[in-house]
Amino acid sequence: MDIVIVGTGNVAHCFGQLLKMHGHQIKQVVSRNKEHARELGEMLHAPFTDDILDINMEADVYLLAVSDAAIPELDDQLRLGKRIVAHTAGAVPMSAISRISTNTGVIYPLQSIRKEIKTYPPIPVMLEAANDDVLRRLQPLAQSIASRIEITDSAQRLRYHLTAVLCNNFTNHLIVQAKAYCEKHGLDFTLLQPIIHETFERLEKYAPESVQTGPALRQDEATMNKHLELLANEEYLQLVYRVMSDSIYQFHNK
Numbered sequence: 001m002d003i004v005i006v007g008t009g010n011v012a013h014c015f016g017q018l019l020k021m022h023g024h025q026i027k028q029v030v031s032r033n034k035e036h037a038r039e040l041g042e043m044l045h046a047p048f049t050d051d052i053l054d055i056n057m058e059a060d061v062y063l064l065a066v067s068d069a070a071i072p073e074l075d076d077q078l079r080l081g082k083r084i085v086a087h088t089a090g091a092v093p094m095s096a097i098s099r100i101s102t103n104t105g106v107i108y109p110l111q112s113i114r115k116e117i118k119t120y121p122p123i124p125v126m127l128e129a130a131n132d133d134v135l136r137r138l139q140p141l142a143q144s145i146a147s148r149i150e151i152t153d154s155a156q157r158l159r160y161h162l163t164a165v166l167c168n169n170f171t172n173h174l175i176v177q178a179k180a181y182c183e184k185h186g187l188d189f190t191l192l193q194p195i196i197h198e199t200f201e202r203l204e205k206y207a208p209e210s211v212q213t214g215p216a217l218r219q220d221e222a223t224m225n226k227h228l229e230l231l232a233n234e235e236y237l238q239l240v241y242r243v244m245s246d247s248i249y250q251f252h253n254k
């Protein structure tokens with residue numbers, strides 16, 4: 001299929017490369033930034049433009065891989081009639097692009113994607129379409145990207161997006177905090193790498209609730225108080241510690 005990609009960030013790079021690898025043609029790359037358009041255009045051997053009004057009108061599918069906040073702006077600017085257009089956001093309803101075209105869809109990758117990645121991890125894709133015809137047309141594209149495809153509506157996709165934030169963004173942030181704490185107190189963060197590795201590897205084999213450990217689960221008040229004292233000058237982290245400990249206890253004692 002012939003594809004126009006709007007956007008040049010993480011998802012645009014990933015989708016562009018995977019689609020091309022699976023034999024689809026990238027007809028054009030569109031970005032507000034000429035240099036970004038050139039970089040991705042050259043990588044995909046595709047024409048590029050920094051003017052949305054120069055968008056190629058002869059593609060089969062238009063992929064809007066732009067920031068969530070830019071989607072309403074495109075809905076104001078872009079008119080594609082009945083051409084198939086899909087965005088890639090988890091937390092934006094499909095209706096947000098309904099003025100661009102009558103044939104809308106969403107191809108949302110439930111994965112953390114960075115353009116620097118050379119080998120892409122498995123990518124489950126949440127697929128949504130305004131009608132059966134759009135679904136039939138988007139499916140082969142989704143198959144080029146996905147390790148697995150799930151048909152969802154916008155409400156369900158938002159719920160998946162929330163769970164992805166919990167699993168990836170929040171977990172990563174806790175590790176960021178642990179690393180910053182190590183640096184502040186002269187500790188060697190690399191000593192924590194085996195426990196980080198073990199935490200994630202275990203989840204391949206066991207249900208997460210069955211492998212929960214730690215002072216909050218045991219209600220070991222003495223240890224928790226020692227930790228909270230260590231965090232006396234780190235207001236936010238102390239709050240996070242309290243909320244997480246409470247959440248662990250409540251979950252396992254409900």
Ligand SMILES: NC(=O)c1ccc[n+]([C@@H]2O[C@H](COP(=O)([O-])OP(=O)(O)OC[C@H]3O[C@@H](n4cnc5c(N)ncnc54)[C@H](OP(=O)(O)O)[C@@H]3O)[C@@H](O)[C@H]2O)c1
Binds near residue numbers: 008010032089109113
């Ligand atoms: N990365 C992920 O892990 C991931 C996973 C699932 C879904 N998504 C979704 O996929 C979409 C793209 O994410 P991303 O990670 O690829 O973002 P990104 O790397 O930050 O790239 C965002 C792109 O949007 C463009 N943009 C931003 N504001 C714009 C505006 N006002 N008008 C036109 N273009 C604008 C940027 O252009 P410039 O280059 O000019 O700044 C850039 O090309 C988002 O909806 C995101 O929620 C991302």
